[in-house]
Amino acid sequence: MNAVEMGHGSGGTLMEELIQRIRSVFSSSYLDQGLDSAILPPVDGKLAFTTDSFVVRPLFFPGGDIGKLAVCGTVNDLSVVGATARYLSSSLILEEGLPLETLDRVISSMAAAAREAGVEIVTGDTKVVEKGHGDGVFITTAGLGSIREGIDLSGALLSPGDVLIVSGSLGDHAMTILGLRESLGFASALTSDCAPLNGMIKALLDSKAEPLFMRDITRGGLAAVLCELAALRAAALEVEEDALPLRDEVRALGELLGIDPLSMANEGKILVAVRESRADAALAALRAHRYGRDARAIGRVVALGAEGVRMRTSSGGMRRVTRPYAEKLPRIC
Amino acid sequence: MNAVEMGHGSGGTLMEELIQRIRSVFSSSYLDQGLDSAILPPVDGKLAFTTDSFVVRPLFFPGGDIGKLAVCGTVNDLSVVGATARYLSSSLILEEGLPLETLDRVISSMAAAAREAGVEIVTGDTKVVEKGHGDGVFITTAGLGSIREGIDLSGALLSPGDVLIVSGSLGDHAMTILGLRESLGFASALTSDCAPLNGMIKALLDSKAEPLFMRDITRGGLAAVLCELAALRAAALEVEEDALPLRDEVRALGELLGIDPLSMANEGKILVAVRESRADAALAALRAHRYGRDARAIGRVVALGAEGVRMRTSSGGMRRVTRPYAEKLPRIC
Numbered sequence: 076m077n078a079v080e081m082g083h084g085s086g087g088t089l090m091e092e093l094i095q096r097i098r099s100v101f102s103s104s105y106l107d108q109g110l111d112s113a114i115l116p117p118v119d120g121k122l123a124f125t126t127d128s129f130v131v132r133p134l135f136f137p138g139g140d141i142g143k144l145a146v147c148g149t150v151n152d153l154s155v156v157g158a159t160a161r162y163l164s165s166s167l168i169l170e171e172g173l174p175l176e177t178l179d180r181v182i183s184s185m186a187a188a189a190r191e192a193g194v195e196i197v198t199g200d201t202k203v204v205e206k207g208h209g210d211g212v213f214i215t216t217a218g219l220g221s222i223r224e225g226i227d228l229s230g231a232l233l234s235p236g237d238v239l240i241v242s243g244s245l246g247d248h249a250m251t252i253l254g255l256r257e258s259l260g261f262a263s264a265l266t267s268d269c270a271p272l273n274g275m276i277k278a279l280l281d282s283k284a285e286p287l288f289m290r291d292i293t294r295g296g297l298a299a300v301l302c303e304l305a306a307l308r309a310a311a312l313e314v315e316e317d318a319l320p321l322r323d324e325v326r327a328l329g330e331l332l333g334i335d336p337l338s339m340a341n342e343g344k345i346l347v348a349v350r351e352s353r354a355d356a357a358l359a360a361l362r363a364h365r366y367g368r369d370a371r372a373i374g375r376v377v378a379l380g381a382e383g384v385r386m387r388t389s390s391g392g393m394r395r396v397t398r399p400y401a402e403k404l405p406r407i408c
Numbered sequence: 409m410n411a412v413e414m415g416h417g418s419g420g421t422l423m424e425e426l427i428q429r430i431r432s433v434f435s436s437s438y439l440d441q442g443l444d445s446a447i448l449p450p451v452d453g454k455l456a457f458t459t460d461s462f463v464v465r466p467l468f469f470p471g472g473d474i475g476k477l478a479v480c481g482t483v484n485d486l487s488v489v490g491a492t493a494r495y496l497s498s499s500l501i502l503e504e505g506l507p508l509e510t511l512d513r514v515i516s517s518m519a520a521a522a523r524e525a526g527v528e529i530v531t532g533d534t535k536v537v538e539k540g541h542g543d544g545v546f547i548t549t550a551g552l553g554s555i556r557e558g559i560d561l562s563g564a565l566l567s568p569g570d571v572l573i574v575s576g577s578l579g580d581h582a583m584t585i586l587g588l589r590e591s592l593g594f595a596s597a598l599t600s601d602c603a604p605l606n607g608m609i610k611a612l613l614d615s616k617a618e619p620l621f622m623r624d625i626t627r628g629g630l631a632a633v634l635c636e637l638a639a640l641r642a643a644a645l646e647v648e649e650d651a652l653p654l655r656d657e658v659r660a661l662g663e664l665l666g667i668d669p670l671s672m673a674n675e676g677k678i679l680v681a682v683r684e685s686r687a688d689a690a691l692a693a694l695r696a697h698r699y700g701r702d703a704r705a706i707g708r709v710v711a712l713g714a715e716g717v718r719m720r721t722s723s724g725g726m727r728r729v730t731r732p733y734a735e736k737l738p739r740i741c
Contacts, residue, residue, distance in 0.1 A: 082734025086627025086673065089734040109640060110562065111485040111623065112458035114555060118451070125445035126497035126550055127533045152444040164459035166548045168501070200460045200548075204739060208543040215499045215533075217459055217550030222447060229443065290444065294419025307442060340419065401415025401422040406537060 079173040084203030093201060096175075100182045101165070101189075105197035113197040115162060121222040123158030125149060128215040132406045134181065136255055138247075138267030141214055142184035144342060144408055147271045148293070149218035150192045154276040155289040155345060157228045158220030160192060165199040165216055170209035181212055192271035194218070223280065230288035230308045230348065237287060237376040238354040239314065240347045242275065242361050243268065243369040245297055246325040246339030249404055254328055265324050268343035268366075275364040279347065284357035288348040291341075293408060295399060298337040300346045301384045302398040312384045314374030314396070337386075338399040340407045348376065412506040417536030426534060429508075433515045434498070434522075438530035446530040448495060451554045456491030458482060459550040465739045467514065467544055469588055471580075471600030474547055475517035477675060477741055480604045481626070482551035483525045487609040488622040488678060490561045491553030493525060498549055499533040503542035514545055525604035527551070556613065563621035563641045563681065570620060570709040571687040572647065573680045575608065575694050576601065576702040578630055579658040579672030582737055587661055598657050601699075603676035608697040612680065617690035621681040624674075626741060628732060631670040633679045634717045635731040645717045647707030647729070670719075671732040673740045681709065 082089040098106045105113040129145040139147075146163065153160040165185060169178065189196050247268040254265055272291065279286060290300045297319075305312050321336055329336050343366055349357045354372055361367030374386075384396040415422040431439045438446040462478040472480075479496065486493040498518060502511065522529050580601040587598055605624065612619060623633045630652075638645050654669055662669050676699055682690045687705055694700030707719075717729040 080734070081738040084627075085732070085735045085738060086629070086632050087671075087732035087734045090627070091731065108562075109636070110489050112456040112489045112491060112551070112553070114489060114491075115455040115457055117453055118455060120450055122448040122451060122552070123445040124448055124495055124497060124550075124552055125531050126499045126548070128499040128501050128535045128548060130501060130535045130537050156443050156445045156447060158445060158447075162457055164457060164550045166459045166461040166550075168461050168463060168546055168548075198458050202461045202463045202546075202739075202741075204463050204543060204546075207540065210537060210541040213501055213535075213537075213546065215459070215461060215501075215548035215550075217457075217497050217499075217548075218445070219455070219457055219552065220445070229441075294417075294423070296419070299419050303442070338420075398424065399418070399420035401413070401420045402418045405414045405418060406535075408535075 077175055079169045079171055079203055081171055081203055084201060097182055100186050101196045103195050103197050118221045120224060123153050123156050123220040123222055125152040126215060126217040128213060129408055130213050130406050131408050133255060134211055136251055136267055138251060139269035140181060140184050141212060142181040143188045144269050145214040145216045146185050146188035146192060147269050147342060148408065149216040150194060150271045150273050151291045153218045153220035154273040155291050157226035158222045160194045160218055160220045160273050162197045162219040163189065163194050163216050165196050167201045168209055168213040169203045170211050171203060171206040173211050188271060192273055228286060228289045230304055232287050233308045233310055233348060233376055235376050235378050236351050237348050238351050238372050239374045240357055240370055240372050241320060242345045242367045244320040244322050245341060246329065246336050248342040249339040249407055250325045250328045252407055253404060268341055270343035270366050272343060272345060272366055275366045278364050279357060279360045282356050282360035284349050284353050284360050286347050286349050290346050292344045292346055293342060294340050296338040296340055298396050299398050301396060305382045305384050309380055309382045310376050311378040311381050312374060313377045314386050316386050316388045318371055318373040320369050320371050334403060337396060338402050342408060410508055412502045412504055412536055414504055414536055417534060430515055433519050434529045436528050436530050453557060454555040456486050456489050456553040456555055458485040459548060461546060461548040462741055463546050463739050464741050466588060469584055469600055471584060472602035473514060473517050474545060475514040476521045477602050478547040478549045479518050479521035479525060480602050480675060482549040483527060483604045483606050484624045486551045486553035487606040488624050490559035491555045493527045493551055493553045493606050495530045495552040496522065496527050496549050497531045498529050501542055501546040502536045503544050504536060504539040506544050521604060525606055561619060561622045563637055565620050566641045566643055566681060566709055568709050568711050569684050570681050571684050571705050572707045573690055573703055573705050574653060575678045575700045577653040577655050578674060579662065579669050580655065581675040582672040582740055583658045583661045585740055586737060601674055601676035603699050605676060605678060605699055608699045611697050612690060612693045615689050615693035617682050617686050617693050619680045619682050623679050625677045625679055626675060627673050629671040629673055631729050632731050634729060638715045638717050642713055642715045643709050644711040644714050645707060646710045647719050649719050649721045651704055651706040653702050653704050667736060670729060671735050673737060675741065
């Protein structure tokens with residue numbers, strides 16, 4: 076038995092063996108309850124609840140894999156609304172024929188990412204589909220967190236003059252995946268930025284930065300997040316092209332493939348908006364953390380009442396930033 | 409635009425359109441927050457948290473579809489641990505080429521099932537995979553519920569003499585799906601039992617039945633649930649073959665295909681254990697509900713300290729009941 080069989084999803088002894096294998100890696104007293112739902116202790120205050128499916132291809136890449144991504148993505152979605160990530164669920168859709176060794180690598184990576192993030196995988200499910208009806212492994216995580224009192228990261232308090240900060244270099248994840256798929260040798264220097272950002276975000280919230288808005292920069296890239304914020308608050312935003320933190324390899328690969336860095340997906344970066352007077356505190360808090368070392372102010376809120384995003388280009392012109400229609404990077408996460 | 413395209417999963421405007429389409433069907437103020445996580449009001453007491461992926465084939469069947477199944481399955485997993493189901497997440501993995509009309513039917517069915525169950529779909533995600541790398545639509549739901557005070561459905565209080573009750577006929581879901589796949593005409597009288605059981609379970613908990621253990625009977629069938637209970641509490645259980653509620657069509661199809669009714673999956677049935685003195689109250693409470701009309705006592709706990717399940721057969725013999733190794737029904741849910 077070296078590969079996933081249809082019987083692994085059938086509710087019998089074979090499935091039970093697979094589930095025990097997964098449980099022993101995730102190692103949680105809640106999973107060991109053996110109930111249809113994990114029973115968790117009371118949580119004070121408001122709750123944050125989120126979910127994401129992960130279908131990234133290939134399953135393994137420099138800097139991470141689908142398992143790490145599935146944990147980090149959900150931890151980050153909880154963190155950017157000001158929640159302390161606590162519990163995760165993990166549901167796997169396995170394709171018949173998947174080597175069990177591959178599955179072991181993926182779930183071990185999930186367990187390691189959960190340990191780093193300080194969250195517990197407390198409930199799960201496993202299904203199997205026939206060869207040719209899935210693609211190795213798809214993972215869906217859901218996450219549960221508790222919200223800090225008195226925090227509002229919705230952008231409701233945004234004002235003209237507020238500063239926009241990104242926590243580090245853009246596009247590392249997207250260009251790593253794409254370089255790998257296209258077998259572009261020079262892209263091998265690239266590493267995905269996939270990381271659990273809850274520690275960095277906690278440091279930011281604990282600092283004097285008083286962030287007004289926070290969002291992780293994933294599918295759709297910075298352009299999508301900026302356009303969302305602009306739409307959410309009818310805000311006019313302006314960013315500086317020269318201020319965007321971009322690795323040389325990312326810039327080069329983007330030019331080669333015709334992909335705008337503004338639309339490249341990341342898996343370990345956030346956009347933060349703060350008052351101008353708090354920008355230094357925010358940058359200091361981010362840069363003190365390993366995942367925020369390259370944090371940089373990239374622009375500001377210029378007005379309220381008229382939605383729009385523009386970018387002052389390197390050549391001194393002004394360009395309108397729009398949400399991409401359909402980017403060229405399928406299955407990036 | 410009549411079918412799902414890769415761009416629907418790419419983070420751009422096309423994806424935003426799809427998400428708006430789904431949001432308008434699910435219709436929740438939490439989804440409208442437009443944040444990376446839903447922010448929910450505080451929940452008193454312990455929490456129940458669960459997840460399941462759904463890969464049933466075909467997507468539509470008499471009595472339900474993958475959308476209804478995804479909502480009911482998670483509502484039921486919350487309900488059987490004594491939780492009040494409150495919030496669901498929904499994450500979709502769509503295959504390129506899926507007709508948008510099909511997607512609309514599936515999500516409308518999810519919304520209808522959620523309305524019946526009185527739960528709200530508050531957060532979600534959508535991914536797209538290339539044609540031939542998925543199978544129409546896979547759905548993963550996670551669920552969050554609050555646990556009633558003073559309820560213990562773990563079976564910890566089980567004693568010899570306790571009565572085992574099933575809430576209705578066994579195997580309807582499995583045999584409906586299989587009859588459909590095998591195009592067996594006479595199976596067309598069958599309907600899946602797929603249903604949200606939270607109302608029925610609430611009625612049971614509100615009655616004088618004082619249930620000691622509860623589990624929904626899904627993959628692996630009654631045999632799996634009985635063996636789990638036996639293992640969990642080192643209990644010897646005995647059931648009567650003649651007492652098992654089975655529709656004639658299910659019995660006939662099972663015999664034709666060589667499938668043991670004990671291992672057939674259901675999507676709207678539970679096993680309940682109660683004190684003998686409470687059995688009548690439990691049966692009355694279940695039978696008063698539309699989903700429990702055919703509830704029946706099927707056996708009892710005969711001893712503690714030695715795990716095992718046996719069945720007194722119609723012919724008067726005694727047969728050992730074991731968990732199936734790998735049943736013949738892939739992708740039943």
